[in-house]
Amino acid sequence: MVTQYAFFFNAAACSGCKACQMACKDRNNLEPGVLWRRVYEVAGGGWEKKGEVWIPSVVAYNISMACNHCEKPVCGLSCPVKAIGKREDGIVFVDTGACIGCRYCEWACPYTALRFDATTNTVSKCDFCYDAIDAGGTPACVASCPQRALDFGDLDELRKKYGETRQIFPLPDPSQTDPALVIKPHRDAARAVERAAEVANWEEV
Amino acid sequence: MLKEWPLVAFTIAGQMAVGVFLLACIPQLMFAGPPGNAAAHGMRLVVLAIVFALMVLATAFSFFHLHHPFRARRVLANFRTSWLSREIFFEIGFMALVALAVLLVWTGSARGALLKGVLAAAGLAGILFLLSMSRLYMLETLPFWNQAYTPFIFFLTSLSLGALATGLILGAGEWGPFPARPFLILAFLSIAAEVAIAFFISPGQGVFGGRPSPSLRPPAETPRSLHLARLAFLIAALVLIGAVLMAGNSRADHDPARDVLLVAALALVLAGQVTGRFLFYGLLTRPGR
Numbered sequence: 001m002v003t004q005y006a007f008f009f010n011a012a013a014c015s016g017c018k019a020c021q022m023a024c025k026d027r028n029n030l031e032p033g034v035l036w037r038r039v040y041e042v043a044g045g046g047w048e049k050k051g052e053v054w055i056p057s058v059v060a061y062n063i064s065m066a067c068n069h070c071e072k073p074v075c076g077l078s079c080p081v082k083a084i085g086k087r088e089d090g091i092v093f094v095d096t097g098a099c100i101g102c103r104y105c106e107w108a109c110p111y112t113a114l115r116f117d118a119t120t121n122t123v124s125k126c127d128f129c130y131d132a133i134d135a136g137g138t139p140a141c142v143a144s145c146p147q148r149a150l151d152f153g154d155l156d157e158l159r160k161k162y163g164e165t166r167q168i169f170p171l172p173d174p175s176q177t178d179p180a181l182v183i184k185p186h187r188d189a190a191r192a193v194e195r196a197a198e199v200a201n202w203e204e205v
Numbered sequence: 206m207l208k209e210w211p212l213v214a215f216t217i218a219g220q221m222a223v224g225v226f227l228l229a230c231i232p233q234l235m236f237a238g239p240p241g242n243a244a245a246h247g248m249r250l251v252v253l254a255i256v257f258a259l260m261v262l263a264t265a266f267s268f269f270h271l272h273h274p275f276r277a278r279r280v281l282a283n284f285r286t287s288w289l290s291r292e293i294f295f296e297i298g299f300m301a302l303v304a305l306a307v308l309l310v311w312t313g314s315a316r317g318a319l320l321k322g323v324l325a326a327a328g329l330a331g332i333l334f335l336l337s338m339s340r341l342y343m344l345e346t347l348p349f350w351n352q353a354y355t356p357f358i359f360f361l362t363s364l365s366l367g368a369l370a371t372g373l374i375l376g377a378g379e380w381g382p383f384p385a386r387p388f389l390i391l392a393f394l395s396i397a398a399e400v401a402i403a404f405f406i407s408p409g410q411g412v413f414g415g416r417p418s419p420s421l422r423p424p425a426e427t428p429r430s431l432h433l434a435r436l437a438f439l440i441a442a443l444v445l446i447g448a449v450l451m452a453g454n455s456r457a458d459h460d461p462a463r464d465v466l467l468v469a470a471l472a473l474v475l476a477g478q479v480t481g482r483f484l485f486y487g488l489l490t491r492p493g494r
Contacts, residue, residue, distance in 0.1 A: 033493055034493060035493065040421065065421065074344065074345075074346050077283075077286040077287065078286075078287050078288070078289065078341075078344070079283060079287060079289075080279075080280045080281070080282065080283050080287045080289040080290040080293065081276065081277075081279040081280055081282050081283065082279075082282045082283045098276065098279065099273065099276075100271050100272070100273045100274070100276045100277050100279075100280065101271055101272025101273045102270060102271055102272075102289065103272075103491065104289050104341075106491050107344075107347060107489060107491070108344055108346055108347070109346065110346040110420075110421065110422075111421055112421050112422060112491075112492045115492070115493045116491070116493060121272035121273060122272065122273065169419050170419030170420055170421060171419060171421065172346065172419060172420060172421065176345050176346050177346065193419075199421070202423045202424070202492075205423075205492060
């Protein structure tokens with residue numbers, strides 16, 4: 001039995017096509033401006049002079065990020081009305097019928113997973129496509145990825161399969177929330193800080 | 206940034222209410238003995254009524270922040286882990302105890318020990334209200350707010366507005382045995398401390414464009430000019446309070462011009478607090494809508 005569902009993201013394979021983002025919007029009927037899964041384009045660097053030669057020192061990669069269904073969900077711990085719960089299989093969900101729309105969870109989540117939905121006047125977020133999961137299916141984002149850069153499953157199994165990494169630039173310190181996330185880093189991620197990389201598409205995420 | 210106005214208004218009104226209560230009500234009602242005359246009795250009622258009115262205002266403002274205010278009856282449900290629940294619990298407790306104190310003083314049914322007990326409990330609830338209000342922003346996941354700056358500024362807002370309002374109230378009439386001057390000095394010192402903190406600590410808070418890194422939060426949208434406006438308002442208030450203090454203010458030579466200066470100073474401090482609070486909330490942009 002799964003005790004903690006998790007996502008795996010292969011940054012080395014992601015092309016930034018945003019099919020996962022669109023599949024999520026489509027499946028969950030999300031209004032414009034509400035994104036439960038987002039693709040961050042991380043870019044930095046420029047030109048570097050080595051001797052008499054200028055060479056490019058660019059770093060560029062993508063991060064596809066949704067709710068990480070944290071083992072220590074700070075959103076739920078902060079919610080004053082207990083509108084955010086965690087299922088036995090680890091999926092963190094929002095009870096929109098109980099949410100008062102104070103938006104405190106939006107601040108609390110370091111992954112900015114909680115998004116305000118103006119149609120319901122509540123926060124909303126990735127629910128891991130739990131109805132599909134319960135029926136033995138696959139989350140829409142995972143199913144849509146043409147590069148197979150996303151996977152899902154039990155956190156322990158994913159760790160055995162892909163390793164223990166759960167943070168690359170610019171993701172926050174994972175000790176804050178214990179995200180159920182496994183990442184295969186892009187090779188540029190190790191040089192992102194020294195090359196002053198930054199998210200390049202804030203308008204889109 | 207401007208959409209956070211209900212929180213700006215709620216926090217400032219709530220902090221001012223606690224400040225006025227701790228500085229005006231506690232000394233007047235706990236240590237001044239039974240009211241010797243109608244004026245002293247009136248003053249006590251006026252101060253308590255001001256505190257209660259500020260709390261009613263603060264609560265009203267806070268409802269504008271909620272998108273489903275009618276569901277707010279469950280807001281204490283997560284007292285065990287949510288600082289927001291705790292803040293509201295202490296807010297309600299403080300307000301209820303102040304209301305009880307108003308009732309006791311108004312009906313004249315206040316027996317010394319009962320009133321003092323209610324006031325002490327209200328004072329404690331007020332302090333816990335301020336503490337939980339600071340603490341709710343000091344999450345590990347919010348590095349901009351998870352600093353000593355947050356409680357410092359919240360308590361200084363309470364002190365400066367509370368002391369200035371108390372000085373105004375005490376100076377405006379022949380109320381009782383407490384002169385206004387010490388409160389004006391306290392207001393001056395707390396505003397000066399806030400200017401110093403705003404000047405020296407705020408840059409590390411991201412006022413000059415810094416951002417904790419790494420982060421998935423968008424860059425702050427706060428205009429830098431707000432920081433300068435806040436400093437200008439507070440320094441102008443310091444000048445006015447300083448002028449009043451230099452001119453001397455014994456109650457015997459009560460001067461209406463002095464009251465005008467103090468009202469202007471209070472308006473300037475409020476303006477400084479409002480700009481400072483917008484700055485505070487503007488540091489953390491919510492992505493999306």
